[in-house]
Amino acid sequence: MDTAELEIFLVATPGLEQPLLAETIRNGFAGAKQVPGGVVLHGGWPEVWRANLVLRGANKVLVRLGSFPAVHLAQLDKRARKFPWGDVLRPDVPVRVEATSRKSRIYHAGAARQRIERAISDTLGAPLAQDAPVRVLVRIERDICTLSVDSSGDPLHKRGHKAAVAKAPMRETMAAMFLHECGFDGAEPVLDPMCGSGTFVIEAAEIALGLPPGRSRDFAFQQLATFDADEWARMRQPQDTAETGLRFYGSDRNTGAVETATANAQRASVDAVTRFRQAAVSDIKPPAGPAGLVIVNPPYGARIGDEKRLRSLYGSLGKVLMARFSGWRVGIVTSSQSLARATRLPLIAPGPVVDHGGTKIRLYRTDPLH
Structure with a gap:
């Protein structure tokens, strides 16, 4: 061979x-x-x-x-x-x-x-x-x-430094790809106003700091005859982390989610550049500094009748973003085109259909708002 x-x-x-x-x-x-x-x-x-x-x-x-x-x-x-x-x-x-x-x-x-x-x-x-x-x-x-x-063992979205998960979590692998699809490369702030366990915010912070996603875990290849422990130790040696003056923000109306996200950020060693707070969507404001990316994975109802209630949530999210977030781009991950449209944001063509554990979701994006 x-x-x-x-x-x-x-x-x-x-x-x-x-x-x-x-x-x-x-x-x-x-x-x-x-x-x-x-x-x-x-x-x-x-x-x-x-x-x-x-x-x-x-x-x-x-x-x-x-x-x-x-x-x-x-x-x-x-x-x-x-x-x-x-x-x-x-x-x-x-x-x-x-x-x-x-x-x-x-x-x-x-x-x-x-x-x-x-x-x-x-x-x-x-x-x-x-x-x-x-x-x-x-x-x-x-x-x-x-x-x-x-060669991986546990699926790679299990980064090894996240103990707590809020309900309906976005997988880290998907969050990273959606950030990329929004044009994020680590050089701008990110805000998630429904942050749950903090996945988008933590991934964004890791990208900005140049931290490899697999740094905290073990892999199946370590149990193979082809494994070279010295070479692997060299590969894993912490590089100088990139400097960033940026901050990455998450808020959620649920205090439990905010506590979870804060603990997860600490375990991932990005707590110095992340900020989480309890806030309703109607209370979010752009942080001081340059404009960046608002990315959010709002609830999408599985049951009939959910949509009506959710439409007003999406509507108020869109209103707040249009009123206060001039210059920011927006990415919304949802399973329903009509909910995305309920934001009344100037959406550009959506991304491909993505399979999120059997639910078909898409990324809806905007150019910078004005």
């Missing part, structure tokens, strides 16, 4: 492939290409580690180990036993195998999984476990079996 040129697949949130590609290129990953479901690039294991450490928009980093044709289970079994598992997996680290099959003569994914599990445990001696830290993925499509390993 040539590990110098691994195929690395970055899993995107459906609808956010384009900003993930832009971020990947911006971070100097060579030859990145958008494909259905994410971004593909090539490189060695250090690039796998770096992708997990620095990319804000990827949900997972999968590494393709190899592929071979298999039209029946006996053939799959034989090929799996010849596969050089020891190049990547460690005999002392438990493994979990997951399999899918599409348009293939091997149609039973469970039977395929068992064959791969047995091949790994018989040839390598690695134990199998449901809660194993290492996950091997088997995809059989049109009679070609592709083997990959999940």
